[in-house]
Amino acid sequence: MGRMVASVVTSARVVVVGGGIVAASVAYHLALRGVEVVVVDDDHAGAATAAGAGIICPWRAHADDARYRLSAAGARYYPQLVALLAADGETETGYATVGALCVAPDASALQPLADRLRARRENTPEIGDITDLQPGEPTRLFPPLAPNLAAVLVSGGGRVDGRAITASMLRAAVRHGAVTIRGTATLDQAGQQVRGVLVGADRVRADVVVVAAGAWTAQVCAGFGAELPIGPQRGQIVHACMAGTDTSSWPAVLPAGDPYLLAFPGGRVVFGATREHAGFDYRTTIGGIGGLLPAALAVAPGLGAATMLETRVGFRPVTQDGWPLLGWLTDGLVVAAGNGAEGLTAGPVTGRAAAALALGEKPAGYLAAFDPMRFQAAARF
Ligand SMILES: Cc1cc2nc3c(=O)[nH]c(=O)nc-3n(C[C@H](O)[C@H](O)[C@H](O)COP(=O)(O)OP(=O)(O)OC[C@H]3O[C@@H](n4cnc5c(N)ncnc54)[C@H](O)[C@@H]3O)c2cc1C
Secondary structure, eight states: OOOOOOSOEEEEEEEEEOOSHHHHHHHHHHHHTTOOEEEEEOOOTTBHHHHOOOEEOGGGOSOOSHHHHHHHHHHHHHHHHHHHHHHTTOOOOOOEEOOEEEEESOGGGGHHHHHHHHHHHTTOGGGOOEEEEOTTGGGGTSTTSOTTOEEEEETTOEEOOHHHHHHHHHHHHHHTTOEEEESOEEEEEETTEEEEEEETTEEEEEEEEEEOOGGGHHHHHTTSSSOOOEEEEEEEEEEEEOTTOOOTTOOEEEOSSSOEEEEETTTEEEEEOOOBOOTTOOOOOHHHHHHHHHHHHHHOGGGGGSEEEEEEEEEEEEETTSOOEEEEEEBTEEEEEOOGGGHHHHHHHHHHHHHHHHTTOOOOGGGGGGOGGGGTTSOOO
């Protein structure tokens, strides 16, 4: 078989493909443990981490399945991760426990949710206090809200700036010895064995490659059995500014369906998002944003005078069955992708688990449900 002649050959124990929150977490946790790691990212337009809203409030889910447990573990891990990063001099993560308002016009409609949250609190104290708010009360916490809305306030809800925490983890990884390369990686394989990656004409040899390439993961892993059933779900999202307003501690606002809203310091209010099957079509559309604006104003009429700052577009990595891919795909190849709409919540623990796998460790039992080999006999996506 004819091979490209590599102009530069480097090596590392682990190569991570990707530059989103999962890849950054893999790299950080490996580097923290003194493992030689190289990160290859091509900075695709539409990386989900750069567009994600940043809500961390996974406890509303109905099921107590492995998917829920991963997101819940993700939420639990955040304070610890932020402390680790702070010890590494990284304090700009955008993470804060600001609470979450689950809103509805009818307070009685919120009762089953409030009951579920209270039941979960026993084993999940990080959910915090659950407080029922009567119509009108939520506006004390998030002033632009419609006055007819009642809410259940979840004090443990949080938010994070996906761009900021990912950059923090990557910088800290580099400080611990990780190397980053800008470029598109393809797998360097010999039969069913992965031996590293090729980046242009350069070769990086590694004992293990971790592919954390989000919605692009199937392309990177093409060539190993059936195509992995993972692809993009487009999300368009709006950033607005309420100039002169202290929004830094406003809670996230979560209606039963979209749009959700959340706030960051500096008057920034974010709402979204669309969920579209549009392939890798990196565009803001009239229909997408045009649908979000009136829906957001119905929940929060007080946003009417806010300034439009920007729109963002990202491709959520979604799998055929809605569950992530986390595990070994073949010799030398670990896959960590597919966290869908909760990937900023679950990304750091997913990356930590992938780092453990790459070192030959056995992660927590429930992660077996995410074995990427589960699709090998199934139809293509
Ligand atoms: C609009 C929107 C709102 C969201 N809101 C939330 C939220 O509120 N809460 C929440 O928990 N989650 C949210 N999410 C989901 C979350 O953002 C994603 O699940 C998560 O960011 C996925 O991270 P990732 O690292 O797997 O993938 P990405 O962030 O997509 O990163 C993949 C990376 O792989 C790189 N790459 C791909 N192919 C190659 C290659 N061959 N070589 C080198 N590099 C390559 C790309 O350049 C990219 O950097 C939202 C997503 C969107 C789009």
